[in-house]
Structures are given as C-alpha cells and as structure tokens.
Amino acid sequence: MLVRVHASTVGVVDSLARRGSPAYARIHFGLRKPRFAVLGCDFAGTVAAVGPAATRFAVGDPVFGTIAPRFGTHAEYVCLSERAAVAAMPANVFFAEAAALVDATALCFLRRGQTIAITGASGAVGTAAVQLARHFGASVTGVCSGPNADLVRKLGAGSVVDYTKADFARTGQTFDVIFDVAGTTTFAHCRRALTASGIYVTTAPSPNGR
Numbered sequence: 001m002l003v004r005v006h007a008s009t010v011g012v013v014d015s016l017a018r019r020g021s022p023a024y025a026r027i028h029f030g031l032r033k034p035r036f037a038v039l040g041c042d043f044a045g046t047v048a049a050v051g052p053a054a055t056r057f058a059v060g061d062p063v064f065g066t067i068a069p070r071f072g073t074h075a076e077y078v079c080l081s082e083r084a085a086v087a088a089m090p091a092n093v094f095f096a097e098a099a100a101l102v103d104a105t106a107l108c109f110l111r112r113g114q115t116i117a118i119t120g121a122s123g124a125v126g127t128a129a130v131q132l133a134r135h136f137g138a139s140v141t142g143v144c145s146g147p148n149a150d151l152v153r154k155l156g157a158g159s160v161v162d163y164t165k166a167d168f169a170r171t172g173q174t175f176d177v178i179f180d181v182a183g184t185t186t187f188a189h190c191r192r193a194l195t196a197s198g199i200y201v202t203t204a205p206s207p208n209g210r
Contacts, residue, residue: 003080017039116139116177119182134155142161145162
C-alpha cells in the first residue's frame with residue numbers, strides 16, 4: 001500500500017547518517033557520500049492507495065508505523081506491505097503524536113521493579129523510556145540538560161540530574177539499570193553507579209559501548 005506521510009521523526013540514527021560522524025557510522029551510511037538519499041524510519045499518515053490483494057486497510061485510513069531498518073519516511077509518500085509494522089492510528093492522537101509513538105526501542109531495555117538511570121532522558125527514545133519505566137513500576141532518575149528537567153519530571157522521573165552541572169554516576173546513588181540512550185557514557189565510567197547485579201545498556205553501537 002501507498003501511504004501519504006503527514007508526520008515523521010528525526011532520531012539519533014538519522015543524525016548519524018546525516019553527519020557521517022562518528023567515523024564508525026560511515027560503515028553503514030556511506031564511506032565517502034550518503035548511501036541513503038532519503039532518511040526516516042517512522043511515519044504517520046493516510047493510506048493513499050492499496051494493491052488489489054490488500055484487505056487490511058482502505059484508502060483514507062489514518063495509519064502509523066515503521067519501515068525500519070529501511071529508510072524513506074522523510075519523503076512525501078512511503079510504500080510498504082499491509083503486513084508490515086503498521087497499524088491503524090488511535091482516534092485520540094494527532095499525526096505528529098502517532099509518529100512519535102512508533103519507536104519501541106526503549107521497551108527492549110526495560111524490566112519491572114528497578115531503579116533506573118536514563119541518560120538522554122529528554123530525547124526521542126529517552127522520553128519514551130522514562131514513561132515506560134514508570135509504567136512498569138521503576139524508580140526513574142532522568143539525566144538531561146537543565147532546560148529539559150521539568151519535562152522529564154512531568155513524564156515520570158522521580159529525580160533529575162542536570163548533566164551540565166553534575167555527573168550522575170558520581171552522586172553515590174546506585175542503579176539496577178543505567179540506560180545510555182545516545183552512547184555518551186561508558187560501562188567503565190558507570191560501573192561504580194551500578195548495583196552488584198546491575199547492568200549497563202545502550203542503544204548506540206560505538207567504541208564507548210565496549
């Protein structure tokens with residue numbers, strides 16, 4: 001089916017692809033020039049056309065989903081199978097809100113009943129992680145810049161650390177999970193802030209991740 005895109009997202013992966021930096025990103029996104037002309041993985045829009053065998057959606061239906069690991073949702077239209085990661089949009093959300101709900105990366109890193117520190121808590125994955133962690137009953141510490149502290153608290157963080165003023169890993173508090181959304185810390189740096197059975201996880205494959 002063909003979907004007219006009304007809203008998409010710009011996330012860390014799109015930023016890596018656009019900059020070609022750090023250097024390891026060029027392995028996938030192009031060594032000397034961009035490999036993908038149109039970026040974007042997540043979308044929300046309306047069905048513009050369907051194939052003759054398609055029955056799940058009809059023209060005009062509002063839908064949202066992702067074509068990851070492919071790119072192309074920053075275009076005006078995106079083509080995908082009706083059996084792809086796409087669903088009918090909830091009736092009470094706008095297109096921009098639906099597009100922002102698509103990424104479930106944070107869900108893969110969370111468990112119930114934890115103390116968790118989330119670095120990059122005000123970003124795309126971070127804001128979802130804060131809300132999901134609270135939903136699962138975790139005690140959440142959000143790490144972000146000062147201007148975003150109120151947002152992170154409203155999303156459910158019990159405490160917030162402004163990374164421009166303090167190092168969350170050196171406050172003396174320990175966590176069951178440290179979720180480094182953007183790969184800005186290292187396990188070695190965070191090790192003393194983990195409980196005996198704590199884990200350090202990151203969405204970003206990078207030298208820091210080692």
